Amino acid sequence: MPIDIIILILLTLAALWTVMSNSLLFAAIGLALTSAILTIVMFRLNSPLAAVFELSVCAGLISVVFISVTTMTQPQSRQEVAQHTRDRLGRFKFLPLIIILVALALVILNLKPGAPLPTPETGEDVRNVLWNQRPLDLIGQVLVLLTGVFAVVIFFKEKSKDE
């Protein structure tokens, strides 16, 4: 269990670094790192299939999307970057303090980390649950995917018509 606590602390620090970093590129990399550490937690909590999805989709695909949109947007001038960095530091300087205060409040509430992980019950199969017990979820996933595809297609079609 202490290794789980260490991994969870690393997860929180990775998320904090993602939010606090000045560069959007580093923020995207920090988000991928957060997803990778969350994958380790999911593996340890006996959820390997969801962990593989998290690693391939969230740490891979979404990071690529964020890095692409960062490079496609217009780079700022050096003065704008310096001004932007000063503004950001002014606005984000309270976040580590808030995190420490929330953590202290949770410690005062006597939430005890360190409980041993119980033996997982391995009676159900995730494929059985996904295909037989929750078919409406699959239909919803297909509908959401189609909606997203049509939204992106319509968006870029209107943009090319404007050009």
Next chain:
Amino acid sequence: MNSQALQLFWSFGPFVILLAVIGIYCILVTYNLIRALIGIEILIKAVTLLIIVAGYVTGHTALAQALVITLIVIEVVVIAVAVGVVLGLHQHNDSLDIRKLRNSKG
């Protein structure tokens, strides 16, 4: 839920809360559209961790994994559409600052 499961749930709970606080703070404070999306991503990570932990302590890991897979699919679609909107706004405004979005209709 027995006491051991409850104790285990609350050993992961503080980190779920911390992740949610980081995501909410990022969304509230930033003026950059991409950083707002990153804040949403971190919030979704907190929800993912919460579902996985709840499934583990109740012994329904298969159901939790099915829900997380659905969540990941929805997350990808939301981010893809949002990135398209962000790129369109950047082409019209030459900026990702939400304070400069003055030419939207409506």
